[in-house]
Amino acid sequence: MTMSESGGTYIDNFPAEARVVRSALYSSFLALALGGLFGIIQTLHRTDIYRFIESDMYYTVLTAHGVFLVVTFTIFFLVGVFTWAVTTSLDRGVEDIRFTWLWYGLMTIGTVMAAAAILAGFTDSIDMSADVLFTFYAPLQAHWLFYLGLVVFVVGTWLAGADWFRSWWAWKQENPDERIPLPTFMVLTTMLMWYIATIGIAVSILVFLLPWSLGIIDSVNPTLTRTLFWFWGHPVVYFWLLPAYMMWYVMLPKISGGKLFSDPLARVVFILFLLLSTPVGIHHQYLDPGIAEGFKFIAMTNTMFLLLPSLLTAFTVVASMEHGARQRGGTGYFGWLKALPWRDPVFAGMALAGLMFAAGGFSGMINAGMNINYLVHNTLWVPGHFHLTVGTASALTFMAATYWLLPQLTGKALWNRSVALVQVVLWFLGMTFMSNSMHRAGLLGIPRRTAEPQYQGFEFEAGVGSVAELDFQLALGGALLAISIVLFLANVVGTAFNGRSDDLPANEFAETLSGPEDSPQVLDNLKLWTAIAVVLVILAYSFPLMSIVDRGGLYGPDISPFPVSIETLSLLAFTLEQYTTAAIATTGEFVQTTLTGVIR
Amino acid sequence: MGQAIEKPEEKREIGHDEYNPVGTLALILLYFVLLVFLWFFMYFVEFLGNDPTVVGTVVASGVVG
DSSP states (O other), rough: OOOOOOOOOOOOOOHHHHHHHHHHHHHHHHHHHHHHHHHHHHHHHHHHHHSSSSSSGGGHHHHHHHHHHIIIIIHHHHHHHHHHHHHHHTTTTOSSSHHHHHHHHHHHHHHHHHHHHHHHGGGSSSOOOOOOOSSSOTOOOHHHHHHHHHHHHHHHHHHHHHHHHHHHHHHHHTTOOOTHHOOOOOOHHHHHHHHHHHHHHHHIIIIIIIIHHTTTTSOOOOHHHHHHHHHHHHHHHHHHHHHHHHHHTHHHHTTSSOOOOOOHHHHHHHHHHHHSSSTTTGGGGOOTTOOHHHHHHHHHHHHHHHHHHHHHHHHHHHHHHHHHHTTTTOSSSSGGHHHHHHHHSSHHHHHHHHHHHHHHHEEEOOOOOOOOHHHHHTTHHHHHHHHHIIIIIIIIOOOOOHHHHHHHHHSSOOOOOHHHHHHHHHHHHHHHHHHHHHHHHHTTTTTTOOOOOOBTTTEEEEESOOOHHHHHHHHHHHHHHHHHHHHHHHHHHHHTTTTSSSSOOOOOOOOOOOOGGGGGGGGHHHHHHHHHHHHHHHHHHHHHHHHHHHOTTTTTTOOOOSOOOOOHHHHHHHHHHHEEEHHHHHHHHHHHHHHHHOOO | OSSSSSSOOOOOOOOOOOOOOOOHHHHHHHHHHHHHHHHHHHHHIIIIIISSSSEEEEESSSSOO
16 A cells, blocks of 8 residues: 655644644544543433432433534544545645635534533523433424534534545546545545435434424424434444444554455445445334334345445454464464454454444344344343444544554654553443443343433342342443543543654554455446435335325424325325336446456 | 554564465354354243233332223
8 A cells, every 4th residue: 555655654744634633533532521421420320329410410411421422522533533544545635724624613613502502401590401312303302502503513524525525536636547545435435425314414403403493393293303313313323333444444454463354345345334324224213103114124124234244344354353463473263363462552442342343233133123123122222232332343443543543643652551451441341341231221121311210119120130230230331431531531631741752653554465456446436336325215215204294294293384295295206116216227237247346 | 652553573474365364264153153142042031931021020009000
């Protein structure tokens, strides 16, 4: 892979970009600190170990925990690491640094607006609140500032994507015959997915929730806003995950002492995520009465296909690590694991995150099954699941990656590697306790999103252990995670105040065993994959959305300012069907030739 | 403090054709066995008892229906 000629650190080669990336990462860590604080408050409250807030404030805490961690922390990290990836792999700075600061500024302003609305919920002196949780669909209503903040934030991410596309187009003019470098390819496919996914949330906010919160419209159709939320709410989980995947593909092999096993396979994985991330959102709504079982079944089928790219990733990433281990002298079927650099916090953090993700894969399969989902729906099992995925696979990878990135961005050595190693291991241990107890509690039917899951005249029966034991594990895990966050932040601050170091490794990413030249050119045809992705979304969503509007009205059952006639709907449905069948038939051939080319 | 990454001590170079990821295969088989076990276990958790999803006992007698 091409690297900067100078072979220096990132800040040596791209000082202006390093400032933006650093700012994005610091914003992300500030959100981590706040979100983590609300996390431990919530853990101690619901386990009844220490309650110092009123239970009616629990939703404010829960909203802050959710929004700050899964929107602010993850996405600010994403834009930082994606800027690093594009500039490093194209070996060129951004086209206009003012534009880069513009989208960073928009994201920051949006965050401040949404955060103000959420945090105002803690005081009665301001008539403002946004206790709507991260899943901010109706009937819960937030202050308009919350929705407007989200809009500004999302527009910021759109412009960030435009910035990276602009870099790629400029690079392509100068390198017309070259394949897209892998990190840039991953960034672009992820952003295409994001553009499609955010249509749902843009419509939900701009057409329904924002006018509703401003009093312009009187009511909304809750099922419609839920469905539009999940249209975005599932792909957003891949928006959290794909930066972590990118680091597993482009950094982990190198840190293991080896090379990426297959560049073509990595491209296929990201294309599959672009295609399949969005047409699955209805699997979050298996228990919604307003959606027919058939539509749910289609969502389930798509979801099961979505396991494929994650399993492909498990194979490619582990095979790349094994390559490193064998080059370092590892032998045997399992003995090679000992040859991996477990004392390196960057490696240990990412590898442990991957291991946790394998466990999250199983609970995800349970969630995805329509019938089994009934067992765990709305129970503590579900937070148990996503604390393994976004809470560990993403978060722990981001923290481990920071130990590599921060010296690159500041030119300063990491403050303390031992603290870093303890930190990643503590996260792993803490999450083992917390997530295990959450999954088990969910199986007993203990609900999620509840301040006091204790009921008069009713006791949950634990098959193994007891509810008190589960509560203890949950609180212990939460406490370890809180300590881990403190250690992480200490390392970030310590590094920021370190002196400049001349002894840093060059800004490089992993080489490949099998490079892009081994894959068909069509993999880089982003227009084709985007077109197929759009068709799949239309197939999965047009009929459910039409039937929801048909049943409940566009603006809810009470008022219907835009009367919807059944005749026009069925005509529209028929035209759509004809259209998509034709489109699928033509793209089908493309897919077939591509797959044969890739598998060969 | 040292560098952010320890320099991997590469002992030998293994190319594309000589590399055979048997360790990866071993791990994947292990994961597969674990998944099968968990699915099997789930059968006992969910279906064998044939109980409703929320499992528990109502202790008080004065529950208004």
